[in-house]
Amino acid sequence: MAGNNSKKMSLNKKQNLIGWFFLAPGVIFIACLSFYPAIKALITSFKTGVGVNMTWTGLSNYIRIFEDKIFIQSIRNCFFYLIIQVPIMLILALILASILNNPRLKFRGIYRTAIFLPCATSLVAYAIIFRTLFANDGYVNLVLVKLGILDSAYNFLTHPFSAKIVIIIALIWRWTGYNMVFYLAGLQNIEYSIYEAAKIDGASPFQIFRKITVPLLKPIILMTAIMSTNGTLQLFDESVNLTKGGPANASVTMSHYIFKKAFEGVTNFGYTSAMSFVIFIMVAILAIIQMKAGDKRD
Amino acid sequence: MTKKSTKTITYIFITIAALISVFPLIWMIIAATNRSVDVIAGKLTFGTKLLENFQNLLQAQPVGRFFWNSCKYSVITTVLALAVCSLAGYAFEIFHDKAKDILFTIILTAMMIPFVALMVPLFQMFSKAKLLNSTVGFILPSISTPFLIMMFRQSARSFPKEIIEAARIDGLNELQIFTRMFIPTMKSTYAAATTITFMNAWNNYLWPKVIMSDNNAQTMPMMISNITSGYVTDYGMLMLAVFITTIPTAIVFFALQKSFAEGITGAVK
Structure with missing residues (x-):
């Protein structure tokens, strides 16, 4: 033994x-x-200097952040994208997923493929497509003028507010289908008969959505919310290629600004490192808040 | 609201969503076959200038080399990342104990580190190691990701323990169990992981922008980004370049679409 x-x-x-x-x-x-x-x-991030000749400087890099108007602008921009784009995208993805989950929907496969299709495009590629579509001589202006909504072409990308809105539209276009796939996958684990039973009991589609779909998908919604938050705070490709951060840094993201500071002109790696840690702290805090909020509704 | 009107609204809603999703891509393909002036004029029918645009593009940019670079970087990254991460995810689940569980939690926190924080130290490390402008330099930071390890750990959870026990009795060693039992059963997880990793590698823009200063080492996303920096843009040629950049990810996406959904389903269970 x-x-x-x-x-x-x-x-x-x-x-x-x-x-x-x-x-x-x-x-x-x-x-x-x-x-x-x-x-x-x-x-x-606690050092300062140019190139490899760096000396200790304490917290001065972090203090400098609060005086850097462009970096503060880039924080505001990222939060603007986060607060407007992420909720719209996730709710849209949830609605689309619950529609596509119905086995009696006609042409289900075609709809699903069509809505997921934007995910097949490269990030730089779709940023350039949207840049071209929303350009002064782009297709969107052409249609708006033809329909009489605009008198003459509006340069979306050279106005601070509309430039940000174009980024939001582009992000929603690119990522809604991606999140939808996660929800559809989650819905596969729920018996469709639960929905049938609720329908027979007279529940409206909105009630079914609120009382069955959302609670059962909660862990996945939480996961997609954290992933989207993380992604939005780190946005880079879209800012560089769609608006080039413009006009005058009105749409620049934190990562884009840090990249510019790190590799263009006089570089101070101490300062750029401090800025990147600000992103890390934000991502961590938001992830913790979201997990806490996710727990509460149990 | 009657049942029928709900149904009609549903179809209208989802049709509009599908059309908006598809339109920019169809527009891109149409634009790639037209002259720049026709694109600006809003022509929405296929043109005959595809070959001309292609010749202009070849003259303006070494497309072949960039395309080859992107393929090389993405394929090698995908193969290595799948091997390394699936082995780690498998081990974290199958051989798990307290120490490994703690290590796994630590690994997960790496997901929160923004890439811009790593960009400068990695650049310094890689330039010291003479890895700038190299394939190794491109792939190294993407080989092991917490997300992929988590995905494989999650799917290893559904891998029946009896199979492992039986295989051990049959005299297979642990690596053989992994390669002969686990990999074939987890095809859909591997398909989903391939899709995600290949697309991330192909789309990677920030990292090659940091280390690929040499024109010979650049990628397709870098190329199309550079085309737009000129003053006059040839839209036909630009959209053809964008289209070519989209083809490989679209192929991977369509080839693995079904398994992708299955793999994700397994991972979110």
């Missing part, structure tokens, strides 16, 4: 060791290429 037990123990130990070998490559990569550079950036 005792011999058998110790044999089992050593077998467990062996498997445990094999487990460590299996996960080692993945963990080492993340340690060396995420955690190590992140700690390096944190240390750099």
